[in-house]
Amino acid sequence: MKTIKQMEKIACVIRQDIIKMLEKAGSGHSAGSLGMADVFTALYFSGVVKHNPKKPNWSERDRIVLSNAHICPVQYAVLARAGYFPLKKLSTLRKLGSSLQGHPHKDSLAGIEASGGPIGHNTSVAVGMAYSFKMDGKRNQVYCLVGDGGQDEGQVWEANMFAAKHKLDNLTFIMDRNNIQIDGYTEDVMPLEPLRAKYEAFNWHVIDVNGHSIKAIVDAIEQAKAIYEKPVMILAHTIPGKGVNFMEWEYSWHGRTPKEQEARDALRQLRTLGGKIKSEDE
């Protein structure tokens, strides 16, 4: 369990890990991975979510499932920093024989709850887990990270209806609302707004949050646990590429990686980031 200040520092290190991993890998997704560094840090380091790096299959653990599986570099970096596997593994991302597959593969790596790839598929898997825990009267929480572009997928709304029907209040979705997807801005590709109203109409409880304020994120996760009779959607408003000025808001960085010089520049920015990304009321 870390303090907000400690977590802000960890998130900055995570961002550097991501840049190094992606530069070495030569392919992968930069913008979303950087943008979700604060949310992932909050999930794994705040102590609110139950997990144990020494016992990854601990039966009492909460489940963290990635539905926007392409941002797995951030999860890999956080898992390594949390102690699930040695840091040196991070440099093997996407390489032959690596347990850090291009999209997460459950049986390859401790801490991965479900293999993923196609956008939106794992929303249903997370809902199934939450339903299963309810059936058994267990108290495990299920967290599912979803992308905003992923809301284009019809399956997501099938899953949303099911979760609301069964009042799965042990289920929290956290959306990376960064407004970009591969071909452009979400509102140009396929308008999503009003997202909050959509989820409310589907009988979900919705919390809007600044996705770069670790304190606000932790508060929202705590609040979500206290909501009864409804699944919770935390709309985490994030900046794609957050922390690297030439990546921020640039949808072209959704699916590309930094070249050597760009990586050097990005790392220099991140090293001097200091407390620039912080919770306002700290």
Next chain:
Amino acid sequence: MNKLEKKLKMVPTRNGYGEGLVELGKNNKDIVVLCADISDSTKSGMFRDAYPDRFIQTGIAEQNMMGLAVGLALTGKIPFVSTYAVFCPGLNWSQIRVNVCQNNANVKITGAHAGISVGPDGMSHQALEDMAIMRCLPGMVVLAPCDAIETKKATIAAAKYNGPVYLRFAREATPVFTTEKTPFKIGQANVLKNGSDVTIIACGPLVYKALLAAEKLKDISVRVINNHTIKPLDEKTILKAAKETGAIVTVEEHQVIGGLGSAVAEYLSKNKPVPIEMIGVQDRWGESGDPDELIEKFGMGVDSIIKAVKKVINKKI
């Protein structure tokens, strides 16, 4: 096996599924059943009535249904997913590929109303490709039981097997010609009738038609194999048949591309090439009609099997 009596009991294979589920549910609290709004026709309704707390109605949402099943499996349940084969695996193949198979999740996938014999509903509802798209998935077991009794056994065997399994069922009532005592083991084909001139390898309710054809072919010694497991293929039994009889006819209610016939041909072409004829739907769409009429029109009836046997024997070297 019962003798080929004229008056065999007629029961749809899907009923065996329902009975199997109810029996499984009795002793194993981890068994859960999901269905997408057609629980009476898939016979998953029998489980729903017996154990309502473990039945999950998903609405008409087959992609979500498959993902839910995976979530349930990854938390220790043994989910059976039920709907028509045209929808599952027809609509949710990606969820099966990534969420079921790439997690090696313990999900049992069932496709009801498979084959052309679904009849009047026509081509959109006649699943003739399901075994092909399931057989190509690494780690997937593919079962096509031949009658209601065997389907019940296959359902129970699927639950005991740890890993993804696909089972296909038919809509129509078909002869029940196996008995409670007939052995059933995943991956082990049953030789129903011995013979030395030619072997018919069949799956699903058409196995019975293969037996009728063999009986009519009095001058030819026909071996008949009930190959209920399309994957993993019982290579030993098939190799033996190819060596001893030198000619093979495959029989399935499925496209000839990608199903049982393909599986047998893939194996034998590498290990014991012999002439093969394939009974099945010949790369075309079905149409509305009476099930029996359709089986005849699309060349899967007894007469077609007899013709194929004669043809393949003439090709023997």
